Amino acid sequence: IKSYLNKMMCLCVPAISPGFVNADTIFSNNETSLHDIEIYGFDYDYTLAFYSKHLHTLIFNIARDILISKHRYPEGLQEYEYIPNFAVRGLHYDVQKALLMKIDAFHYIQLGTVYRGLHPVPDEEVIAMYEGCHVPLEIMSDFYGKSSHGHSMKQFMDIFSLPEMNLLSCVNDFFMRHNIDYEPVHLYKDVKEAIRDVHVKGIMYRAVDADIEKYICYGEQSHAVLKKLSEHGKKMFLITNSPFAFVNRGMSYIVGEDWRDLFDIVIVQADKPSFFNDRRKPFRRVTDKGALLWDRIHKLEKGQIYKQGNLYEFLRLTGWRGSKVLYFGDHIYSDLADLTLRHGWRTGAIIPELRKEIKIMNTQAYAQMSSWLQALTGLIEDMQIHRDPASEAVVAEWIKEREAMRPQTKSFFNAQFGSLFRTYQNPTYFSRRLSRFADIYMASISCLLNYDLKHTFFPRRTPLQHEAPLQHVQRPPGLSVPHPRPQDQSTD
DSSP states (O other): OHHHHHHHHHHHOOOOOOOOOOTTOOEESSOEEGGGOOEEEEOSBTTTBEEOTHHHHHHHHHHHHHHHHTSOOOGGGGGOOOOTTSOOTTOEEETTTTEEEOBBTTSBBOTTOOEETTEEOOHHHHHHHHTSSBOOGGGSOOTTSOOOTTOOEEEOOSTTHHHHHHHHHHHHHHHHHTTOOOOHHHHHHHHHHHHHHHHHTSHHHHHHHHTHHHHEEOTTOHHHHHHHHHHTTOEEEEEOSSOHHHHHHHHHHHTOTTGGGGOSEEEESOOTTHHHHOOOOOEEEEOTTSOBOOOOOSOOOTTOEEEEOOHHHHHHHHOOOGGGEEEEESOIIIIIIHIIIIIOOEEEEEOTHHHHHHHHHTSHHHHHHHHHHHHHHHHHHHHTTOOSHHHHHHHHHHHHHHHHHHHHHHHTTOTTTOOSSEETTEEBHHHHHHHHHOSEEESOGGGGGGSOTTOEEOOOOOOOTTSOOOOOOOOOTTOOSOOOOHHHHOOO
């Protein structure tokens, strides 16, 4: 029997070699032709402007100090610094239990990724608290990932939320280490308010403006993308929640003082996602010096700056409707969801984390572990029908080995929470929303430079569970090597 099983093992193990994935590729969830796109829209933060690692440290430090000075938190919090590789985007936070965790597309908690403060919670404790691993729909966050109306979970979908998750974890850790009795709901609200103050009160904007070379990365080729689109006669617009002075300073640094000449419409302080679904707020014109004008807006004109407004008025004034519009943003809920569900625009998600994850997936070490883990799963599936003691003993060893390997594959991406896209074999909750609300996604808009403006992006026809596997190779332009989509490869 063991000889037979060894032969089966040799037959089932695939060739172990990394399948090269080009990080500059645009990946498709839904067939999208650039030939049909006449108008391109953009968010600003983490879409046109990319920030250095120093910005998250800045936000963390300022918010931490606000907790101490404004909310009278202990001075001892000063000992905590921002931890760059602690959290990943898309995590859920249980407000009442003060737990940070990763949840998959089917609402199941990934054991081993539940943290109270800076320390993991034992699996058996998690199972006891939630009576299993499933999180019921009624306690999940609302549509935009917020904790409200009785929901006790908050999902962190914004890149700017990484400092917030860090700060929540650090403050929880401080209180637990010092045996301080505290109310987790108050802590969550205070941290949320402190992070909001960093943005709303302009503290972050002033800091970036004072040292723009430290905080804004110039290398994402936003200027080249905008110039390419302009030369091909495409209309372009900008809709951002950031104030004009901040956007103007950043865009002048990235693109040049004449950046506004590239855009047909510029809208600042839009208050997304309300901009996309609230009809009440009218547009208001802003002068170059930031003064608000009182005149009624009958036309959105090139060269002018507009504040707030709403998408329904935008559509009425421009006539830019349906699939001829492609809008890019980094926040799957605030930037993309309503445009897909309500308005039929095409959407492009900017996911900077893709570069890091693809680089890991392209390594020999990851390919070896990933291939063996998949082979081991196949062996267990095929051999579980044999009920003799020897076969069951071998299968039990394989199951034990598989369980030991899964945390190792997770740690390739992030020691605490693993990949942004996978919870073991399932997609993450983040990945599920990405596939639903983004027609295409990429690491940065610079990926557009690799394609002509008549290119059609085709999603991979991945077989359904009841369909036979298809042998299909997807190739990026100019490359002869296969490049599967990241979520089809990661086994975290």
